[in-house]
Amino acid sequence: MTQPPLIDEELAAFLRGPLGINVASRAAGKVPVLVRCSGCRVSTDRRSVKLYLACSRAGPVIDAVRATRVAAAVFSLPSSHRTVQLKGIDARIGAAEEGDYEAVEHHIEAFARELAPLGYNADMARAMLWLERADLATLSFTPSAAFMQTPGPGAGAPLRAPA
Amino acid sequence: MITVDSVRACMEGAIPATVATCAADGTPNVSYVSQVHYVDGGHVALSFQFFNKTRENVLANPRAAAWVSDPTSAAQYRLALEYLRTETEGPLFERMKAKLAGIASHSGMSGVFRLRGADVYRVLGIERVAGQLLPAPPPRRNLLAALRASSERLNRCADLGRLLDELLACLDEEFGIGHSMLLVPDGAGTRLYTVASRGYAASGVGSEIPLGCGVIGVAARERTPIRISHMTSDYAYGQAMRERAAAEGLSDMLETMIPLPGLADSRSQLAVPVAVEGRLLGVLYVESTEEMRFSYDDEDALVALATQTGMVARLLQETAESQDEAPAAARAARPGGAPVPVRHYAADGSVFIGDDYLIKGVAGAIFCKLLRDYVSEQRTDFTNRELRLDPSIRLPDVSDNLEARLILLSRRLAERCEFLRIEKTGRGRFRLVVARPIRLVELPR
Numbered sequence: 001m002t003q004p005p006l007i008d009e010e011l012a013a014f015l016r017g018p019l020g021i022n023v024a025s026r027a028a029g030k031v032p033v034l035v036r037c038s039g040c041r042v043s044t045d046r047r048s049v050k051l052y053l054a055c056s057r058a059g060p061v062i063d064a065v066r067a068t069r070v071a072a073a074v075f076s077l078p079s080s081h082r083t084v085q086l087k088g089i090d091a092r093i094g095a096a097e098e099g100d101y102e103a104v105e106h107h108i109e110a111f112a113r114e115l116a117p118l119g120y121n122a123d124m125a126r127a128m129l130w131l132e133r134a135d136l137a138t139l140s141f142t143p144s145a146a147f148m149q150t151p152g153p154g155a156g157a158p159l160r161a162p163a
Numbered sequence: 164m165i166t167v168d169s170v171r172a173c174m175e176g177a178i179p180a181t182v183a184t185c186a187a188d189g190t191p192n193v194s195y196v197s198q199v200h201y202v203d204g205g206h207v208a209l210s211f212q213f214f215n216k217t218r219e220n221v222l223a224n225p226r227a228a229a230w231v232s233d234p235t236s237a238a239q240y241r242l243a244l245e246y247l248r249t250e251t252e253g254p255l256f257e258r259m260k261a262k263l264a265g266i267a268s269h270s271g272m273s274g275v276f277r278l279r280g281a282d283v284y285r286v287l288g289i290e291r292v293a294g295q296l297l298p299a300p301p302p303r304r305n306l307l308a309a310l311r312a313s314s315e316r317l318n319r320c321a322d323l324g325r326l327l328d329e330l331l332a333c334l335d336e337e338f339g340i341g342h343s344m345l346l347v348p349d350g351a352g353t354r355l356y357t358v359a360s361r362g363y364a365a366s367g368v369g370s371e372i373p374l375g376c377g378v379i380g381v382a383a384r385e386r387t388p389i390r391i392s393h394m395t396s397d398y399a400y401g402q403a404m405r406e407r408a409a410a411e412g413l414s415d416m417l418e419t420m421i422p423l424p425g426l427a428d429s430r431s432q433l434a435v436p437v438a439v440e441g442r443l444l445g446v447l448y449v450e451s452t453e454e455m456r457f458s459y460d461d462e463d464a465l466v467a468l469a470t471q472t473g474m475v476a477r478l479l480q481e482t483a484e485s486q487d488e489a490p491a492a493a494r495a496a497r498p499g500g501a502p503v504p505v506r507h508y509a510a511d512g513s514v515f516i517g518d519d520y521l522i523k524g525v526a527g528a529i530f531c532k533l534l535r536d537y538v539s540e541q542r543t544d545f546t547n548r549e550l551r552l553d554p555s556i557r558l559p560d561v562s563d564n565l566e567a568r569l570i571l572l573s574r575r576l577a578e579r580c581e582f583l584r585i586e587k588t589g590r591g592r593f594r595l596v597v598a599r600p601i602r603l604v605e606l607p608r
Contacts, residue, residue: 022230024183024193032183032191032228035292036239056293057239072191074181081272083195124178127237127295147216149194152275156215 005046006143006160011084012042015049015075018107018114023051023073023139025064025091033060037073037139038129039107041100049073049086050094050140052104054131062137065091071141074149078118083149084159088141096136104129104136165289170231170240171201171459175392176266177234182209182244184220184227192216197266197276199231199242200259201459202283207242208255210263211280218282221246227284236299239292244284251280254387261378261389261398269393269454306464309337317471322587323479323566324359324573330447330472331361338464340449342426345437346372346379347445347567350525355383355446358571360424367424368574369522382434383446388462392455394430420520431456435465439473444564447472480566482590497541502600503582507531510608516580526572528556533595534603547591569593 007015021037035058037051051073055062065071071091076083108129112122146159173180176198183193194217198210209229211218221227225246232239250256260278267276313333320326327345334340344360344367356371374380377398378389391398429450437445447469449457506515512527513520522530532555536542547565550556573585573593582598 020179022181022183022193024191024228026185026189026191029226030185030189030224031226031243032185032193034181034183034193034228034230034241036181036230054293060241068189070189070191072183072193074193074195076179076195081270085193087190087192120178121297123297124234124237127297128232128239130295151195151197151212151272153213155213 006086006146007042007046007049009046011146011159012046014077014082014084015040015042017077018110019075019077020111021051021073021075023053023061023071025061025071026068027060027064028067033064035061036128038104038131038136040073040075041103048140048142050100050138052096052100052107052131053137053139054135055137056131056135058137058139061139062093065093065139071139076149078114081150083151083155085147085149086141086143087145087147088143090144091139091141094138094140096133096138100138101133101136104131165240165291167201167204167207167286167289168459170233170289172235173231173233173238173240174199174201174207175234175455175458176262177455178232180229180231182217182227182229184217185224186216186220187223192220196229197272198259198263199229200255200262200281202255205286206247206283207244207286208250208259208281208283210259210276210278211249211282212263212276212278221282235297237295237297239294241290241292243287243290245287247283247285249280249282254385255283256281257381257385258387258389261381261391264395264398265391265393268395304339306338306460309333310464310467313337313468314471317468317475320475321479322590323476324570324587326472326475326479327359327570328361330468331359333468334449334465335361338461340451342451343447343449344424345445345447346383347564348374348383348443352443355379356524356571357421357423358445358567358574363424365422365424366574366578367422368578369526369571370421370423372423378432378434379446379448382436382448383443386436386438386443388433388435388466390431390433390457390462392431392457394428394454398432426450426452428452430454433457433462433465435462435469437469437473437476439477444473444476445567476564480564498582498598498600500599502602504602504604505534506604506606507534508606510606516583519579521579522572522575525556526568526575529568530572531603531605532556534601535605537595537597538601538603543595543597544588545593545595547593 024034027033039052041050069091072087074085112125115125148157149155179195180199182196196209200208202208227244229242259281263278320329331343334343342362346355346357354371357367360366375384382389431451434448511523513523514527576583584596586594588594
């Protein structure tokens with residue numbers, strides 16, 4: 001019998017929001033590497049997530065994922081501080097597919113709108129996340145662990161008790 | 164090679180940073196961190212607030228990576244780090260604790276963010292990440308030019324009172340910092356009292372704060388600059404003072420009789436200790452209603468100014484002591500009119516002119532000695548040296564800054580009394596000017 005996906009409907013809806021996203025992996029010698037992402041997409045069956053990266057910024061992460069297949073990504077909604085971390089052990093780097101670049105553009109504008117009432121200049125969000133179409137790569141994995149990381153004493157707790 | 168000090172603007176907490184670590188089994192972890200703090204050219208410190216995976220991981224595997232962003236240019240940097248140690252008290256801890264209080268308040272996290280420790284990391288490398296840059300706005304002003312001009316102005320000051328006023332004038336005129344004050348410690352080192360201020364409706368000269376209270380009190384206790392970039396009640400003076408007064412009973416009410424000057428809507432605060440040879444001479448405090456008004460660079464400039472102020476003050480003190488001369492035996496003619504009662508309470512040195520509180524402590528004892536000599540011998544000319552040697556004043560120790568107490572006394576008189584004043588007559592000498600008859604009432608312990 002297959003397990004239900006770790007990402008339920010509610011979490012999937014959250015992950016489609018205007019989130020700040022960062023992903024980390026492990027390089028040789030247990031050295032962590034990380035990069036800021038420019039959006040994400042949850043698969044229709046909610047069993048995998050695809051993160052959007054700029055190759056020009058993500059070099060060390062791309063190399064590390066190719067070598068170790070491990071990834072940890074943190075997703076945070078600035079206005080509420082709600083933060084979730086997903087981890088996987090089957091991460092892979094892929095090329096952009098149809099619709100991916102448009103998803104990046106959509107994410108950047110949504111994130112800029114999310115930050116505006118918090119006092120951040122929209123140009124700031126655009127400058128930090130922007131990437132050329134030819135620079136886009138993807139990092140996909142099946143979440144095998146999920147953690148609540150909203151600031152507070154409960155931060156770090158598994159999001160769902162293991163079945 | 165990018166140096167840590169060149170990316171300090173990323174460490175003001177304006178844009179949240181992220182940190183990645185690896186567990187002993189190699190599983191990566193990534194999380195937001197409230198504060199990446201600049202320690203020195205080779206180190207940063209991360210705020211440790213909750214026992215979490217990041218903490219567990221660095222204790223097992225010290226390597227970490229941080230991602231920081233410049234809030235003006237949008238430049239992004241990857242920092243390769245190695246965990247060294249955690250500090251749970253002391254200057255670095257207090258600097259981060261104060262900054263975190265501002266960040267927490269700004270992000271609606273007051274009461275959630277609490278600093279447990281300052282995790283110190285060695286910076287192994289900094290890499291600039293590719294990306295768009297926003298055009299930089301012109302700098303508010305050139306801080307080095309302001310520092311140079313101020314330095315030259317301070318060097319020309321010939322007495323301590325002038326030096327303190329000139330320091331605050333320089334902050335205003337050269338740095339555009341309009342609200343400032345200078346406080347000096349009392350002899351026992353448990354309190355600080357205001358001797359100069361600029362930019363407030365009431366000078367607040369003579370107002371006191373306990374050591375450890377607010378950014379000024381913490382800066383004095385830890386001998387380190389304390390800087391807050393957002394409004395926070397955690398370091399507000401009013402409430403802390405009221406709580407303390409209540410806890411200690413009415414005996415301490417005198418210290419709150421002169422309100423501390425300060426902006427009600429202060430959003431940026433910076434307190435810098437003035438110290439020479441390890442001895443605290445005072446605390447320079449500046450504030451603004453603007454958020455994030457004071458940067459690491461402003462802090463550097465004010466630390467340099469405070470250092471110079473301390474050295475000039477020390478030189479002036481030595482010169483004043485060496486040039487003390489016996490005063491001319493001038494005797495003043497007694498003014499006419501009804502005598503005004505001046506009461507002195509020996510228990511705390513407090514002095515009341517009529518019913519109005521003037522001053523207390525050592526400054527009160529000095530004032531009483533001057534009036535005693537005036538009433539009994541009609542003496543009006545005095546030297547710092549004789550005050551230092553007078554057993555009735557009980558100066559806490561020889562290095563006590565008598566000059567600062569005289570400045571405090573003369574400024575309080577100038578603000579509160581029309582018929583008594585103190586004028587300098589030379590280095591280490593001054594005159595008590597009395598325009599109405601005085602009846603000194605001494606109340607023993």
